[in-house]
Amino acid sequence: MTTQKNTLFTRQEWIGFVVLAGIILLLLPAALDNFRLNLFGKYLTYAFVAIGLALCWGAGGILSLGQGVFFGLGGYCMAMFLKLEASTPENTSIQSTPGIPDFMDWNQLTELPAWWQPFYSLTFTLIAVVLVPVIFALIIGVAMFRRRVGGVYFAIITQAFAAILTILIIGQQGYTGGVNGITDLRTLKGWDIRTDEAKEILYYVNGVLLLVVLFIAHVVRKSKLGRVLIAMRDQEDRVRFSGYDVASFKIFIFCLGAAFAGIGGAMFTLQVGFMSPTLVGIVPSIEMVIFCAVGGRLSIQGAVYGALLVNWAKTSFSESFPELWLFGLGGLFIAVVMLFPNGLAGIWSEKVMPQINALWNKRPTNAQAGPSKKGAVS
Amino acid sequence: MTSHERFLLTVEGLTVSFDGFKAVNDLNFYVEPNECRVIIGPNGAGKTTVLDLICGRTRATDGSVKFKNNELLKMREDQIVHAGVGRKFQTPSVYEDLSVFENLEISYPKGYSVFGALSFRRNEDVKARIQDIAETIFLEDLLDEKAAFLSHGQKQWLEIGMLLIQDPELLMLDEPVAGMSVAERKKTAELLNRIIKDRSVIVIEHDMGFVEDIATRVNVLHQGKMLSEGSMAHVKADPKVIEVYLGH
Numbered sequence: 193m194t195t196q197k198n199t200l201f202t203r204q205e206w207i208g209f210v211v212l213a214g215i216i217l218l219l220l221p222a223a224l225d226n227f228r229l230n231l232f233g234k235y236l237t238y239a240f241v242a243i244g245l246a247l248c249w250g251a252g253g254i255l256s257l258g259q260g261v262f263f264g265l266g267g268y269c270m271a272m273f274l275k276l277e278a279s280t281p282e283n284t285s286i287q288s289t290p291g292i293p294d295f296m297d298w299n300q301l302t303e304l305p306a307w308w309q310p311f312y313s314l315t316f317t318l319i320a321v322v323l324v325p326v327i328f329a330l331i332i333g334v335a336m337f338r339r340r341v342g343g344v345y346f347a348i349i350t351q352a353f354a355a356i357l358t359i360l361i362i363g364q365q366g367y368t369g370g371v372n373g374i375t376d377l378r379t380l381k382g383w384d385i386r387t388d389e390a391k392e393i394l395y396y397v398n399g400v401l402l403l404v405v406l407f408i409a410h411v412v413r414k415s416k417l418g419r420v421l422i423a424m425r426d427q428e429d430r431v432r433f434s435g436y437d438v439a440s441f442k443i444f445i446f447c448l449g450a451a452f453a454g455i456g457g458a459m460f461t462l463q464v465g466f467m468s469p470t471l472v473g474i475v476p477s478i479e480m481v482i483f484c485a486v487g488g489r490l491s492i493q494g495a496v497y498g499a500l501l502v503n504w505a506k507t508s509f510s511e512s513f514p515e516l517w518l519f520g521l522g523g524l525f526i527a528v529v530m531l532f533p534n535g536l537a538g539i540w541s542e543k544v545m546p547q548i549n550a551l552w553n554k555r556p557t558n559a560q561a562g563p564s565k566k567g568a569v570s
Numbered sequence: 571m572t573s574h575e576r577f578l579l580t581v582e583g584l585t586v587s588f589d590g591f592k593a594v595n596d597l598n599f600y601v602e603p604n605e606c607r608v609i610i611g612p613n614g615a616g617k618t619t620v621l622d623l624i625c626g627r628t629r630a631t632d633g634s635v636k637f638k639n640n641e642l643l644k645m646r647e648d649q650i651v652h653a654g655v656g657r658k659f660q661t662p663s664v665y666e667d668l669s670v671f672e673n674l675e676i677s678y679p680k681g682y683s684v685f686g687a688l689s690f691r692r693n694e695d696v697k698a699r700i701q702d703i704a705e706t707i708f709l710e711d712l713l714d715e716k717a718a719f720l721s722h723g724q725k726q727w728l729e730i731g732m733l734l735i736q737d738p739e740l741l742m743l744d745e746p747v748a749g750m751s752v753a754e755r756k757k758t759a760e761l762l763n764r765i766i767k768d769r770s771v772i773v774i775e776h777d778m779g780f781v782e783d784i785a786t787r788v789n790v791l792h793q794g795k796m797l798s799e800g801s802m803a804h805v806k807a808d809p810k811v812i813e814v815y816l817g818h
Contacts, residue, residue, distance in 0.1 A: 416675065417687035423665040423676050430663040433625060434677045434732065435651035444684045 200414055208493050216399040226388045233395040233463045235503035236402055240456025242483040242495035243409050244449030250489035251418060252445045253425030258350030259453050259480045261357050262325035264472030266454025269324055271467035272308060273317035274377035299366030314381060321458040322451045329450030333443035351474055358473040373468025377461065385462060398459045405452050409492045412448065421445060482525050488537025497536050578603045578770050579740055584633035586623055593619045595794040606771045608781045611791035612815050617774045618660065621742045625657040626650045637740065656738030660745050662725035666718035670709055670728060673717050674700045677732035699735060707731035708757060723754035727761065734765055742772045747780060759783060790815060
């Protein structure tokens with residue numbers, strides 16, 4: 193009775209986790225030069241968002257087209273801290289007001305706004321990286337899910353939030369750096385983040401954090417909460433009339449997805465060295481949904497592969513055919529939806545795994561190894 | 571003892587109006603503990619709407635629904651469930667992507683909050699209870715099966731099981747034998763006869779043979795109003811009922 197033994201990891205899931213950890217922490221660093229590794233580090237920051245989407249959308253059926261908002265909020269929190277550290281009075285002595293970020297000076301600000309002040313503290317910043325997106329998600333979640341706004345309407349509203357935040361950031365140039373974003377970030381507590389060595393270390397920090405997030409997502413997915421999410425996706429009314437307050441479950445998973453996205457955004461800022469509104473708006477938000485869809489929205493591990501693969505393809509294609517890339521991306525999305533609705537993970541568990549199992553069971557020594565596991569995606 | 575305390579469920583002046591159309595109009599009825607109440611009536615009489623109003627799916631325009639002297643109309647759906655009212659829908663509503671075991675587990679009355687669900691553990695009590703219910707609903711051999719692969723009748727049983735595991739004091743069933751084969755129907759009648767013993771039940775049903783079998787009292791609804799109420803024999807003899815529903 194496989195389903196009744198509720199182990200945290202089945203053997204197959206365990207292998208999947210180890211393989212992914214091996215790819216991220218061993219294979220990629222060994223196979224890639226520093227520049228490419230940093231690029232893959234950037235791709236992996238999107239994987240944080242994709243994992244959150246696999247929970248919200250894949251499991252819970254809540255499609256958010258505004259995850260860029262949370263990615264951006266996390267990233268901006270980190271960027272504000274780094275910018276303040278880079279804007280010492282010595283570094284900015286040529287400005288009319290030394291000691292404030294350069295873009296503020298260009299916009300005739302003469303002192304640091306009060307809401308920037310707490311970002312001098314690294315502790316505050318690290319908390320804010322998670323908490324700011326979560327609070328924002330909480331407000332959206334309570335407003336929408338308590339009123340039973342769902343489905344397409346919710347997707348459109350989240351998309352509107354992505355647009356609003358982009359416009360706000362661009363419009364408030366003096367406070368946010370405007371369309372350029374927050375650039376010229378240098379050090380983290382005196383440690384230069386622009387060197388090759390620092391980038392490699394940040395890659396590993398990012399990789400380990402991603403595995404931690406993956407583990408948390410897996411625990412949530414395997415708990416009864418994970419099953420309630422799936423139940424909600426199929427029969428929301430039945431869940432409600434089984435005694436659950438559906439809205440609070442939706443709010444929780446939406447906030448968790450936002451927290452993951454915030455961490456991803458902060459790691460993006462650290463590795464890439466800037467944060468700008470182009471990473472917040474509608475287009476990146478939709479791209480993030482595509483990463484998740486290509487990986488297989490039901491699978492949290494698939495989300496990581498989806499983020500890696502699509503971004504790698506994006507970089508390769510857009511280097512050679514910059515105009516064609518967007519068509520390629522659109523085509524990819526259509527292909528996935530029409531041909532492989534469960535994405536890479538679906539291809540793996542429906543096509544590849546049965547083959548492997550068949551081969552495995554043919555070998556006489558393993559004939560009594562037990563019944564073949566069902567192709568459960570984790 | 572006032573008359574109200576005798577009743578498990580008190581429905582008084584219940585009215586719901588959809589843009590002026592009164593789907594349920596000034597309805598009064600009282601359900602006693604351990605009684606099996608059947609609601610019959612022609613299509614569009616408002617039978618399902620009455621159940622929707624009691625369980626909070628539709629908000630009433632006016633009136634009062636008291637369950638053990640608590641006003642249900644002010645409660646949220648999940649609070650009504652916690653008060654002890656269970657509802658089965660007309661079309662089988664089960665979680666197709668989950669196994670039969672998991673379907674029943676979600677309905678197990680523990681871990682309703684977000685963090686309760688996160689920390690919920692599948693212990694021996696839970697397993698034993700699920701096994702027990704699965705035997706009652708004839709699905710003990712299909713616990714690991716995905717609900718999507720069950721037959722229509724089996725899905726209906728599973729949903730009944732999901733309600734039973736919560737042990738509600740008042741169970742509301744909307745056409746539980748509709749769309750079933752003769753064999754399934756017979757088994758369901760047997761199942762219902764067994765589970766209505768220790769609780770009050772409100773059933774909507776069209777199958778008269780089945781109604782006669784299980785009903786303590788029968789309500790006949792017509793155009794949102796109570797046409798007749800009483801024992802099956804009384805209702806069957808009522809000329810108004812014959813006119814609009816049972817036919818001559």
